[in-house]
Amino acid sequence: MAVLASVINILGMVFLAHAVYSAYEHSLLPSSSVPQPPSAILPAALDLRVNLPLDITLETLFSAFLLCVGVVLSSPGLKPIQWNAWAGKLERSKEAREIPEVGVGGGNPYAGLEERPGFLDVRGRRKEFAQWIQQDAVGEKS
Template identity: 50%
Template sequence: MSRSAPSKMLIAFSSLLLAHACYSAHEHSLLSTVSQAATPSSAGIPTTGSSLPLDITLETLISVALLLVGIVSSGCELKPISLRKWAGLLESGRVAAEGVDANSAKGKGKGLFDGLEERPGFLDVRKQRKEFADWVKEQGDS
């Protein structure tokens, strides 16, 4: 069986269990309103039904918990949270991120942050500082 087959069976089982719990709760509410209609209240004010029995409440909670476990276990493999691992996977060519071809970037020596270094519209302050220092030296020599 594949990884998702047990989780799909768990989802199906817990869904049936949840449906049964809902049906039981509905039947209990109908029975409690019928029994209250047979015995009129002393003040003439209609009362609400009694709370759900413990077995219906437990069945509901267990079915919801199993359903959540099944849904989480059937999900796809999660991506690493740390940027270092993700960048390593990206540069090794195992993962292609949106807009980045990992195989071509790997061959050219491009890393994850090289796009930040190649910003054509931004001012290169270090380059201009060096050019200014060279200009000052030329002015001092003349």
């Protein structure tokens, strides 16, 4: 498959180079320098002043199509996105736990989100408040 993709890419490049060269040569012809009458269909902003022959236009489109097909065929296969499998694999590996860039403590890629300084831990604050109330209640009874 890689050989076929390379051949298609090379053919697309050859056709594109030929189309560009043909367009350049056509622009140098004395008949192509004659201004074209404005189009009755297209607005003035979209009206092209260069009148390329149909074969050059089709060759350009064909070469672009070949290049697109060749690039798609030569690209590697897509891998499924499974963040939970990736994170679990990282947490279980010893090498990832030793790398500090993976997470805050290493190993857990989501640890940075859980241990960030600006993160308000509501459950932890609730427990602290309940302990403070219990200590206050014990202090009043004594």
